[in-house]
Amino acid sequence: MKVEIMLKIEQLKARVKDGPEILKGIDLEVNAGEMHAVMGPNGSGKSTLSRVIAGHPDYEITGGSISLETPDGPLDLLSLEPHERARAGLFLGFQYPLEIPGVSNRTFLRAIFNTVNRARGNAPLDPMEFENILNSKLELLGIQREFVERSVNVDFSGGEKKRNEILQMALLNPKLALLDEIDSGLDVDALKAVAEGVKTLRTPHNAVVLITHYQRLLDYLLPDRVHIMADGKFIRSGGSDLALEIEERGYDWILNSKD
Amino acid sequence: MNEKQTAQEMGGEYRYGFETEVEADTLPKGLTEETIRLISAKKDEPEWLLEFRLKAFEWWLEQKEPTWANLHYPKIDFQNIRYYSAPKTVSTLDSLDAVEPEVLKTFERLGIPLDEQKSLADVAVDAVFDSVSVRTTHQDLLAQYGIIFCSFSEAAKKYPVLVQKYLGSVVPVKDNFYAGLNSAVFTDGSFVYIPPGIHCPVDLSTYFRINAKDTGQFERTLIIADKGSKVSYVEGCTAPMRDEHQLHAAIVELVALDDAEIKYSTVQNWYPGDKEGKGGIYNFVVKRGLCKGVNSKISWTQVEAGAAITWKYPSVLLKGDNSVGEFYSVALTNHKMQADTGTKMIHMGKNTRSTIISKGISCEKSSNSYRGLVRISPGAENSRNYSQCDSMLVGDESFANTYPYIEINNDSSTVEHEATTSRLSADQLFYLQSRGLDMESAVSLLVNGFCEEVFRTLPLEFSVEAVRLLEMKLEDSVG
Numbered sequence: 001m002k003v004e005i006m007l008k009i010e011q012l013k014a015r016v017k018d019g020p021e022i023l024k025g026i027d028l029e030v031n032a033g034e035m036h037a038v039m040g041p042n043g044s045g046k047s048t049l050s051r052v053i054a055g056h057p058d059y060e061i062t063g064g065s066i067s068l069e070t071p072d073g074p075l076d077l078l079s080l081e082p083h084e085r086a087r088a089g090l091f092l093g094f095q096y097p098l099e100i101p102g103v104s105n106r107t108f109l110r111a112i113f114n115t116v117n118r119a120r121g122n123a124p125l126d127p128m129e130f131e132n133i134l135n136s137k138l139e140l141l142g143i144q145r146e147f148v149e150r151s152v153n154v155d156f157s158g159g160e161k162k163r164n165e166i167l168q169m170a171l172l173n174p175k176l177a178l179l180d181e182i183d184s185g186l187d188v189d190a191l192k193a194v195a196e197g198v199k200t201l202r203t204p205h206n207a208v209v210l211i212t213h214y215q216r217l218l219d220y221l222l223p224d225r226v227h228i229m230a231d232g233k234f235i236r237s238g239g240s241d242l243a244l245e246i247e248e249r250g251y252d253w254i255l256n257s258k259d
Numbered sequence: 260m261n262e263k264q265t266a267q268e269m270g271g272e273y274r275y276g277f278e279t280e281v282e283a284d285t286l287p288k289g290l291t292e293e294t295i296r297l298i299s300a301k302k303d304e305p306e307w308l309l310e311f312r313l314k315a316f317e318w319w320l321e322q323k324e325p326t327w328a329n330l331h332y333p334k335i336d337f338q339n340i341r342y343y344s345a346p347k348t349v350s351t352l353d354s355l356d357a358v359e360p361e362v363l364k365t366f367e368r369l370g371i372p373l374d375e376q377k378s379l380a381d382v383a384v385d386a387v388f389d390s391v392s393v394r395t396t397h398q399d400l401l402a403q404y405g406i407i408f409c410s411f412s413e414a415a416k417k418y419p420v421l422v423q424k425y426l427g428s429v430v431p432v433k434d435n436f437y438a439g440l441n442s443a444v445f446t447d448g449s450f451v452y453i454p455p456g457i458h459c460p461v462d463l464s465t466y467f468r469i470n471a472k473d474t475g476q477f478e479r480t481l482i483i484a485d486k487g488s489k490v491s492y493v494e495g496c497t498a499p500m501r502d503e504h505q506l507h508a509a510i511v512e513l514v515a516l517d518d519a520e521i522k523y524s525t526v527q528n529w530y531p532g533d534k535e536g537k538g539g540i541y542n543f544v545v546k547r548g549l550c551k552g553v554n555s556k557i558s559w560t561q562v563e564a565g566a567a568i569t570w571k572y573p574s575v576l577l578k579g580d581n582s583v584g585e586f587y588s589v590a591l592t593n594h595k596m597q598a599d600t601g602t603k604m605i606h607m608g609k610n611t612r613s614t615i616i617s618k619g620i621s622c623e624k625s626s627n628s629y630r631g632l633v634r635i636s637p638g639a640e641n642s643r644n645y646s647q648c649d650s651m652l653v654g655d656e657s658f659a660n661t662y663p664y665i666e667i668n669n670d671s672s673t674v675e676h677e678a679t680t681s682r683l684s685a686d687q688l689f690y691l692q693s694r695g696l697d698m699e700s701a702v703s704l705l706v707n708g709f710c711e712e713v714f715r716t717l718p719l720e721f722s723v724e725a726v727r728l729l730e731m732k733l734e735d736s737v738g
Contacts, residue, residue, distance in 0.1 A: 054693050057685065086695035098690040102708030111704065116695040151708070168694060 004032040005069055006207040007053075007176050012064035014052045021062060022048045024232035030176065030225075032069075033204040037218060037243060038211045040229035041251045046211045047095060049229070050180040054092040055082035068176060087119035089175030093165040093182050100152035105164070108152045109134060113171045137170045141197045159190030166197035177201075178209045183217035195220030215247035228254055273530055274731075276500030279365040279470050283389070286343040288473060292316060295443055298343050298390075302412045302446075305419055315432040315442030322436045328599040329628045329660055330568055332504075335541065340506055342444045344471035345391040358393050366393075369497060371466045382493070382720075383408055385465045389474055390446035397461060407452040408463050411479050414450030421452055425483055429512040429549045429576070437543045437570075441477050441510045448478035448509070453488035453519070462491045462718055467507075469498035469529075469540070475506040482512070484519035486552065491522040493721055497565075498530045501538050504567060508543045517552030517579065522560070524717050525573075526725050529565035534623075536595030539567025546573035550582030553608070558585035560716045562725040563600060564732055572630065574603035577611035577639070584613040587713040591706075591729055592625030592657070593736040601631035601662070606639035606672070615646040618710045620729075621657035622736035628660040635672045642672040650680040651709055653702070653736060703730040 009028040015021040022045045030036050040046050052059050053066055055077070067074040070088055077085050100108060113133070114124035125133065138145060143163060153161050162182055169177050179198065183191055198208060198221060210217060218226075218240065226242040227234045228251070236242065236254055246254075286297055295316055299309040324335070346359045358373070366373050366386050373386055373394040383397035385408065392410030401408050407418060415422050432442040449465040469476045484490055498505065507529065513521050523546075532539025542565075548557035559573040575584030586602035604613035613633065621627040633644045650659035661678050683705060691701035707714070707726055714722045 054689075056689055081697070082689060082692040083695050083697045083701075086693055092693045094690060094693075098684075098687045100687065100691070100705065100708050102711035103704055108704070111700070112691075112694040112696060115700065119695065172695065 006030050006032050006034075007069070007209070008067045008074070009053075010065050012052070012066060013062040014048065014059045015062055016058055017060050022232050023052060025064070026232075026234060028227065028234070030207045030209060032207055034224045035202065035208045035210065035221065036225045036227065037223040038209060038227045038229055039213070039215070039243065039246060041255075042213065044229045045232040046213075046229055047180055050092055050178045050211050053077065053178055054090060055080065055085050070175070086172070087116050091169050091172055091174035091177040093162075093169060093177065093179035095181040095184060097153050097161040097165055099154045101154050103152050104148070105150055105152050106134070106148040109148065109168065109171055112168065116172050133171070137167060140200055141167060141170060142193065143167060158185040159187065159193070162186060162190065162194050163197065166194055166201070170197070170201055174206065176207050176209070178211065180211045181213065182210065183212055183214065191217065192220060215243050218243045230255055273500055275369060275497035275528065276530060277368070278499040279361050281359055281361045281470070282347045283471055284345050284347050285471060285474070286341055288341050289338050290340070290342060290444065294342050298444060298446060301343065301345075302415075304412070304415055307419070307423060308415050311426065311432070312443050315439050316444075318433050319436070319439035319443055322439055324436050328570055328630070329626065330570060330597050330599050332541065332568055332597075335506060337440075339473070341471065341474040342477070343446060344389040344474040346388060346393070362388050362393055365468065365470070366466065369466065369468065371495075382462045382464050385410060385449045385463075387447050387449075387465060387467045387478060389469060389471050389476065392447045392449070400461065404457050404460065405454040406457060406459055407450065409450055411445070411448045411450050411481065414481075418450070418452070421483065422450065422481065425481055425512065425514055427512075429514060429547050430510050430545050434545065437508045438510060438545045441479065441508050441545070445477045445479035445510065448480040450480070451482040451490065451492065453484045453490045455485040456487045458488065459490040462493055464493040464495065467494070467496040469496075469505060469507065472501065473503065473505070475508065477507075478509045480509070480511040482521060482523070483514045484516065484521045486516045487518045489520045491718060492524070493718060494523070494525045495528070497528050498540055500530050504532075504539060504541050506541045506543070507566075509545070511544070511546040511573075513548035513557055515548065515550050515552060515555035515557050515582075518554045519552060520556040520558075521548065522558045523548070523573070524721055525561040525563075526721055526728065527561065527563045527565055527569070528728055531565045531594060531596050532567040534594045536567065539596070540565070541568045542566035542571065543568075544571040546571065547576065548574070548584070549576045550579050550584060550608075550611075552582070553579040554581045555579050556583040556585075558587070558716070559602065560587040560713065561589070561600075562713070562717070562728065563588070563590040563598060564728050567596060569596075569598040569600050571600045572602055574605065575613065576605045576607065577613065577642075578607045580608040581610045582608055583611070586613075586615045586617070587716045588617045589620070589710045589713045589725070589729070590618070590627055591620040591622070591732055592627045593622040593732055594625060595623075596625045598626070599628045599630055601629045603632040604634070604644055606633075606635045606642040606644070609638070609640045609642070611639055611642045613644045615644070615648070616712050617646075617648045618713055619648070619650040619659055620653065620706060620709070621650070621659050622653040622733070624656045626658040626660075628662060630662040632664040632666070633674055634666040635668055635674065637668045640669055640671045644674045646674075646676045648676075648678045649709065651706070652680065652682045653733075699730070699734045702733050706733060
């Protein structure tokens with residue numbers, strides 16, 4: 001079977017505008033159907049990596065490239081605005097999803113669904129048609145209907161916010177989903193629900209990159225590849241057993257054995 | 260190419276900026292007693308109305324312009340304005356044929372068809388072009404209910420008893436500088452009377468269009484809701500793009516008798532001037548409602564998105580026991596626009612309640628102030644007010660101010676005031692962009708959310724218009 005490369009990052013370097021370099025040369029290849037985990041201690045640059053891939057305006061790229069596979073061939077993500085990256089099939093699940101007061105979740109979900117689908121050449125759906133799709137996703141992810149009546153993320157619990165991210169991911173059907181600390185601040189039940197959601201959405205034609213500090217998410221989601229990040233670089237990559245080793249021994253043994 | 264496209268291309272970002280060439284009957288610039296006599300004569304007014312004007316003028320001459328507002332503009336030369344301009348062929352309001360075709364086309368281009376066949380089914384429209392009303396639709400339907408909806412000039416002749424009883428009863432001639440000026444020189448506007456017990460079956464609407472150069476518009480609107488009646492009234496306005504400033508100084512008086520309810524909504528889109536602050540309408544407006552009867556209710560909703568200067572405080576005098584006053588406002592300023600707007604809630608009756616929800620959005624180099632007074636009189640026992648004033652800054656060169664004045668003169672009443680100022684957050688924008696929304700869509704979603712509490716009080720088709728209007732303005736500021 002031909003292996004399809006979904007995301008390819010080469011020697012990516014970036015810094016906060018006018019600040020010190022945070023990413024110091026990242027290489028990453030994610031194939032269709034794969035799930036990767038990027039792990040590392042706080043301050044290693046994990047979240048920066050996800051935000052740089054999605055195009056956060058606070059960062060400046062100082063070197064390297066990011067390309068995303070699309071039906072029209074590989075796309076140079078760094079030349080695109082954040083919304084263009086999303087339309088091309090990238091999704092960033094936020095560690096801290098933002099609140100949008102006064103906008104109902106339903107309105108928001110329909111807006112992003114139609115926008116992204118229009119960009120992919122599909123006609124926008126009317127409210128009734130969208131409602132059917134929304135219902136099927138709610139059912140798939142086991143989310144209560146009242147979820148969509150509330151303002152986007154306003155007064156949502158930590159777990160609800162994260163599930164709302166997964167709901168958005170389900171609707172936007174990305175090629176590549178970056179999930180930034182999707183497990184942080186969740187109790188066991190919420191964690192399970194989120195992990196189940198991610199599992200449900202996996203297909204042989206998309207890929208997931210989990211960014212996480214702890215191994216516990218990986219109890220539920222088994223990654224194909226694990227990358228350990230420290231000081232802006234991947235210092236070790238391996239299979240899922242690498243995550244278990246981190247769980248047992250912490251990060252220090254790798255950090256210390258680096259040289 | 261249809262008319263609307265042409266208008267958009269000509270107007271650029273301000274799609275209503277076109278001018279209509281029409282032969283006009285115009286007074287020369289300047290303001291003297293003679294000007295007032297001429298206006299009154301042109302309108303063939305009864306003697307008492309001329310007296311009313313002259314008394315106002317005499318008082319006004321002694322007055323000075325107010326300077327307390329947070330507004331900065333060169334002194335207005337009141338002698339350099341025309342106080343009357345009317346398209347020549349308007350002679351009678353009975354037939355569409357009597358209206359100059361160019362004027363009809365103008366309103367059609369503005370999306371306000373005056374032809375009964377084409378007009379909106381559930382909105383009756385009074386169309387005012389410069390100094391005159393050119394057409395009022397749905398007359399037959401309204402007559403069935405005994406509802407009077409006509410131009411002010413017509414009302415002064417046909418219903419002198421009602422007009423005389425209520426004109427100036429809510430906004431006295433000597434209320435303030437601009438009230439005095441308007442009372443002296445007002446030209447046209449709408450008159451509404453809803454008989455006892457009648458719930459007006461359609462929204463009533465007046466559309467004000469300034470067209471003639473150097474001309475001020477001084478409209479006067481009077482709405483009376485008799486006992487147990489109910490009406491929803493909507494006002495819209497636009498003007499051509501010009502390099503010179505033009506003055507608009509209106510008075511709106513509302514009277515609600517026992518158990519009556521008036522809902523007054525405005526979507527204000529006067530030409531605001533260009534990016535450098537050249538041109539635009541100076542909008543000095545006195546709007547006030549009197550809850551005269553018990554259990555009456557007056558509700559103001561305004562979306563202020565135009566005009567170079569806005570000076571406007573739609574207020575409610577809560578005289579009847581258990582009466583209710585509401586003020587919902589969205590004021591958006593961009594370029595170099597300045598808005599000083601808010602409300603006054605004067606509680607006089609017992610158990611009176613008022614709600615103030617104000618949302619100010621300032622973009623670019625504009626300045627946006629909320630100014631509001633809540634006064635609880637000694638006799639207004641057990642009264643309540645709730646005020647919420649939120650400001651949103653877009654960009655880092657704009658200004659937002661809040662000036663709340665609160666006077667409580669008894670122990671049994673409560674007043675709550677909340678205020679917030681926020682900046683359109685870059686993280687919120689990034690969140691929305693990362694979901695595929697471009698910058699403009701992201702901003703408009705955030706702003707619509709910010710204004711939602713106000714928009715939901717507008718009649719449906721006008722809330723759609725208001726949302727579209729804000730989106731257009733924001734595109735220009737953010738894009």
